[in-house]
Amino acid sequence: MSAIPAGTHMRRTYAGAALLLAVAFGACGGGGAAKDDPLALQGKPSDACGQAIMDGHNMEAAGRSAPFLPSVRVCGSLAAWTAAANAFGIDLKGREAQFVDNTCNAAGDEVKALNICREAKAALSDPRRIP
Numbered sequence: 001m002s003a004i005p006a007g008t009h010m011r012r013t014y015a016g017a018a019l020l021l022a023v024a025f026g027a028c029g030g031g032g033a034a035k036d037d038p039l040a041l042q043g044k045p046s047d048a049c050g051q052a053i054m055d056g057h058n059m060e061a062a063g064r065s066a067p068f069l070p071s072v073r074v075c076g077s078l079a080a081w082t083a084a085a086n087a088f089g090i091d092l093k094g095r096e097a098q099f100v101d102n103t104c105n106a107a108g109d110e111v112k113a114l115n116i117c118r119e120a121k122a123a124l125s126d127p128r129r130i131p
Contacts, residue, residue, distance in 0.1 A: 046084075046087065047084070048074050049071065049074055049075040049076070049080050049081065049083075049084040050084040050087060050088065051074075052070050052071035052073075052074040052075065052084075053068070053071045053075075053081070053084050053085055053088060053090070054088070055070060055071070056068040056069075056070060056071045057088075066103070066106055066107065068099075068103045069103055069106075069107055069111065071084075072100060072103050072104060072107075072111065072114065072116055072117065073111070073114065075116060076114075076115060076116055077115060077116050077119060078096065078097060078100055078116055078119040078120050078123060079119075080116075081096065081100055081116060082096045097119075097120045097123035097124050098120075098124060100116060100117070100119075100120035101117070101120040101121055101123075101124055104116070104117035104120060104121070
């Protein structure tokens with residue numbers, strides 16, 4: 001017979017399982033704070049541009065492809081997109097033009113011809129033009 005008191009084995013098993021879950025959540029980012037997500041939303045949309053950004057955020061969370069393409073179409077200008085993103089507390093650390101340009105580049109020619117896409121591309125080639 002074992003020298004371990006009855007019930008100790010179960011407590012050790014549960015403790016081990018809890019430790020494994022904590023390690024798994026920590027390694028996978030589960031339970032992470034919104035401050036770790038540069039696209040975490042902290043507000044409510046005040047116009048169609050903001051609504052499109054919020055919808056894009058939700059589509060991204062759902063794993064949909066090109067989630068921010070509608071916001072690029074609706075916002076119309078890099079300044080409007082940046083202002084709406086900032087209103088939500090989205091912090092892209094000054095890379096808004098790069099984010100919009102990447103979204104535009106993943107789309108077709110009709111999207112690349114939009115004013116917002118041309119502004120984003122111009123801002124990337126000359127950082128003084130970033131709104």
